[in-house]
Every structure is written in C-alpha cells, then in structure tokens.
Amino acid sequence: xxxxxxxxxxxxxxxxxxxxxxxxxxxxxxxxxxxxxxxxxxxxxxxxxxxxxxxxxxxxxxxxxxxxxxxxxxxxxxxxxxxxxxxxxxxxxxxxxxxxxxxxxxxxxxxxxxxxxxxxxxxxxxxxxxxxxxxxxxxxxxxxxxxxxxxxxxxxxx
Amino acid sequence: xxxxxxxxxxxxxxxxxxxxxxxxxxxxxxxxxxxxxxxxxxxxxxxxxxxxxxxxxxxxxxxxxxxxxxxxxxxxxxxxxxxxxxxxxxxxxxxxxxxxxxxxxxxxxxxxxxxxxxxxxxxxxxxxxxxxxxxxxxxxxxxxxxxxxxxxxxxxxx
DNA sequence: CCTAAATAGAACTAATCTAGTACTGATTAG
DNA sequence: CTAATCAGTACTAGATTAGTTCTATTTAGG
Numbered sequence: 001x002x003x004x005x006x007x008x009x010x011x012x013x014x015x016x017x018x019x020x021x022x023x024x025x026x027x028x029x030x031x032x033x034x035x036x037x038x039x040x041x042x043x044x045x046x047x048x049x050x051x052x053x054x055x056x057x058x059x060x061x062x063x064x065x066x067x068x069x070x071x072x073x074x075x076x077x078x079x080x081x082x083x084x085x086x087x088x089x090x091x092x093x094x095x096x097x098x099x100x101x102x103x104x105x106x107x108x109x110x111x112x113x114x115x116x117x118x119x120x121x122x123x124x125x126x127x128x129x130x131x132x133x134x135x136x137x138x139x140x141x142x143x144x145x146x147x148x149x150x151x152x153x154x155x156x157x158x
Numbered sequence: 159x160x161x162x163x164x165x166x167x168x169x170x171x172x173x174x175x176x177x178x179x180x181x182x183x184x185x186x187x188x189x190x191x192x193x194x195x196x197x198x199x200x201x202x203x204x205x206x207x208x209x210x211x212x213x214x215x216x217x218x219x220x221x222x223x224x225x226x227x228x229x230x231x232x233x234x235x236x237x238x239x240x241x242x243x244x245x246x247x248x249x250x251x252x253x254x255x256x257x258x259x260x261x262x263x264x265x266x267x268x269x270x271x272x273x274x275x276x277x278x279x280x281x282x283x284x285x286x287x288x289x290x291x292x293x294x295x296x297x298x299x300x301x302x303x304x305x306x307x308x309x310x311x312x313x314x315x316x
Numbered sequence: 317c318c319t320a321a322a323t324a325g326a327a328c329t330a331a332t333c334t335a336g337t338a339c340t341g342a343t344t345a346g
Numbered sequence: 347c348t349a350a351t352c353a354g355t356a357c358t359a360g361a362t363t364a365g366t367t368c369t370a371t372t373t374a375g376g
Contacts, residue, residue, distance in 0.1 A: 003161055005362095005363065005364085006363075006364065006365095007363085007364080027321085027322065027323090028322080028323075029321095029322085038364095038365065038366085040365065040366055040367080041364075041365060041366090043323075043324090044325095044365085046323085047323075047324065047325075050323090050324095051324095057322090057323060057324085058322085058323085058373090059321090059322055059323050059324085059371075059372045059373060060320095060321070060322060060323080060372055060373030060374055061320070061321045061322065061373060061374040061375070062321085062322085062373090062374065062375095063321075063322045063323065063372085063373075063374090064322080064323090065323090076273060114284060114288075114289075115234060115280070115281065115284060118280030118281070118283065118284065119277050119280050119281070121280065122273070122276035122277050122279070122280045123273065123276070123277070125276065126272060126273060126276065130272075131272075163333095163334070163335085164334075164335065164336095165334085165335080185350085185351065185352090186351080186352075187350095187351085196335090196336065196337085198336065198337060198338080199335075199336060199337090201351095201352075201353085202336090202354095204352085205352075205353065205354080208352090208353095209353095215351090215352060215353090216344090216351090216352085217342080217343045217344055217345095217350090217351060217352050217353090218343060218344030218345050218346095218349095218350070218351060218352085219344065219345040219346070219349070219350050219351070220344090220345065220346095220350085220351090221343090221344075221345090221350080221351050221352065222351080222352090223352090
C-alpha cells in the first residue's frame with residue numbers, strides 16, 4: 001500500500017524502547033538485545049537519530065543513547081522523516097520540473113501536495129509518548145520479512 | 159519518506175484523465191498518449207482497476223475503459239489500494255504472529271494500526287473528483303525516476 | 317597511562333522489489 | 347472475417363533496501 005522502510009520501523013521500535021528507559025542512557029547493544037534486532041542495524045539507526053538530534057550519545061565505557069526531548073514532543077513523522085533521509089525526491093519535486101516530461105499533460109497537478117499534507121498531519125498527530133503506551137487499540141505489529149508496509153489501510157481498514 | 163509505487167501514481171493520473179472524459183470510454187492507447195505513459199504499463203494498470211471494478215471495459219473496435227462510479231465516490235485510498243495489491247503483508251500482519259520473533263519485546267504493539275488508520279483516513283478523505291480539479295493548492299507533481307515518493311511531508315511540510 | 321567498552325562513519329555486498337516489456341489469447345464492431 | 351482492442355501471464359533489467367564489515371575515535375576506570 002504505502003510503505004516505510006524497515007529502518008523507520010525499527011527506529012520507532014527503538015525510540016519507544018528508549019522512552020521506557022526514562023532518560024537513562026542505553027547502549028546500542030542493550031537495545032539490540034531488548035528488541036531482538038541485529039546490532040549493526042541498530043547502531044546505524046541510532047547514529048542517524050542522534051545526528052538528527054532526537055538522541056544524544058555518550059561515548060566510552062558507560063555510554064549509550066538517550067532522548068533529548070520529552071517523548072510527547074516527538075512525533076512519528078519526526079522519526080520517520082529522520083530515517084528515510086532527505087533522499088532526492090529527484091526531478092519534478094520542488095519548483096523545478098525540468099525533468100518531468102508530463103508537466104503539461106498532468107493538470108492532475110496539485111493532488112500530491114494535498115495528499116502529502118494529509119499524511120503528514122496524520123503522522124505528526126501521533127507522539128512517541130502515545131506509541132509507547134502499551135494499552136494500544138489492538139496488540140498488533142507489522143513485521144514483513146523485507147519491508148514493513150503500512151498496510152491493510154485500504155482493504156481492512158477499521 | 160513514505161512511498162507509493164509508480165503504478166499507483168500512474169493509476170491516479172489515469173483515473174483523473176478518465177474523469178475528465180466524463181463517462182465516455184477511452185482506449186488504453188488514447189490514455190497512454192494523453193498522459194505520455196508507456197502503453198503496456200497503462201494497459202496493465204487499467205486492467206487491474208477494471209478487475210477491482212472501478213472501471214468497466216468494452217472490448218472490440220470502438221472499445222475502451224470508463225468509470226463505473228461518479229468520481230466523487232472514488233477516493234485516493236480506493237485507487238491506491240486496488241493497485242498496490244493485496245500483496246502479502248506476510249507474517250505478523252493479521253491475527254497470526256507466528257512468524258514474528260519479536261512479539262513479546264515489542265509492546266510497542268498497537269502503534270501501527272493507529273498509524274494505518276490515520277493515513278487511511280487521510281487518503282480516504284480525498285476524492286477523485288477533488289483530484290481532478292485543476293485549481294489545486296500548488297501546481298506540483300512528484301515523478302521520481304524510479305519511484306514516487308510521498309515526500310517532503312516531513313522536511314517541508316506546509 | 318593503558319585498556320576495554322562504546323559510539324562514529326564510510327564502504328561494500330547480496331537479496332528483494334519495481335518498472336517495464338513481450339507474447340499469446342479472447343472478444344467484438346463493421 | 348478482419349482489424350482493433352482488452353485479458354492474462356511470464357520474463358528481464360535495473361534500482362533500492364537491508365544488512366555487514368572494518369577502521370577510527372572517545373572515555374571511564376584501574
């Protein structure tokens with residue numbers, strides 16, 4: 001349907017794990033164990049989140065990562081945005097449509113920004129604090145083997 | 159950020175094109191020309207949409223595709239849902255978590271359904287009729303070379 | 317001051333998935 | 347009966363993701 005990368009999926013998982021740590025720094029290894037994720041992957045993700053300044057890192061022996069802001073002030077959109085990278089929307093995204101041969105044909109035009117905003121709003125409205133609460137609607141997660149799909153949103157919407 | 163496949167992107171484009179045809183059947187070839195998309199791709203997409211009963215097809219010499227419902231009654235979610243396929247959410251999606259080794263660790267649990275619903279609602283709220291109106295917020299479309307990203311939703315949200 | 321525990325960062329590989337093509341069959345108007 | 351058009355399937359090439367490996371840097375504690 002609409003997909004986010006595994007990195008983003010794991011990222012959210014890790015952030016919720018850190019939320020439950022309540023300010024105490026956690027090492028990448030500890031988090032990897034706790035979430036049963038491959039350590040190198042976890043390291044990579046945490047590094048990225050640190051660079052995006054959602055986490056601070058403490059090097060050295062008793063080091064680790066911890067949240068820089070209260071979990072209520074971090075949204076799903078923040079986390080996903082940090083991890084999926086600014087990765088070139090490539091041509092046809094910003095103001096320059098040079099590359100887009102269909103510019104004229106698609107008066108369809110404005111629909112993507114509209115959809116973008118709708119989805120962004122949806123993701124922004126969900127805070128890390130909320131996601132960390134165990135008493136969620138339904139105890140479900142989506143782990144696909146190679147990708148995580150934000151799925152079922154059409155076929156089995158509630 | 160969050161991506162939909164090109165197929166879905168094209169699908170929306172084609173559907174808006176059909177909307178402007180106002181009930182008149184259009185052949186795959188005509189639509190391909192109009193939207194400047196490769197014909198085989200267009201055929202494939204239209205077939206899928208027909209199977210999902212958003213379109214009816216008329217075979218033979220003066221045949222083509224036309225909408226089965228008024229455009230106000232078709233949402234972005236419908237189109238995207240039809241095209242991205244039921245494609246196995248694979249393990250860990252429905253009620254069976256057999257495959258998911260992390261079941262216990264991730265009390266994160268309920269956050270995906272919550273996010274799903276939010277996004278689904280967002281996509282459902284946008285009708286084909288709306289998307290076909292040329293007077294959109296900003297004349298922008300996103301054609302990436304290999305993928306379409308519902309992008310910028312985080313970094314350059316409005 | 318030296319060692320072990322951590323993070324930092326970049327480069328690389330393999331598997332998966334998407335996009336697009338090609339081919340063959342079925343239907344229908346004229 | 348023939349040309350136009352939809353139907354369906356199988357295949358290929360390229361791009362992307364997921365995950366690994368290796369090396370460097372920082373720091374607590376003995």
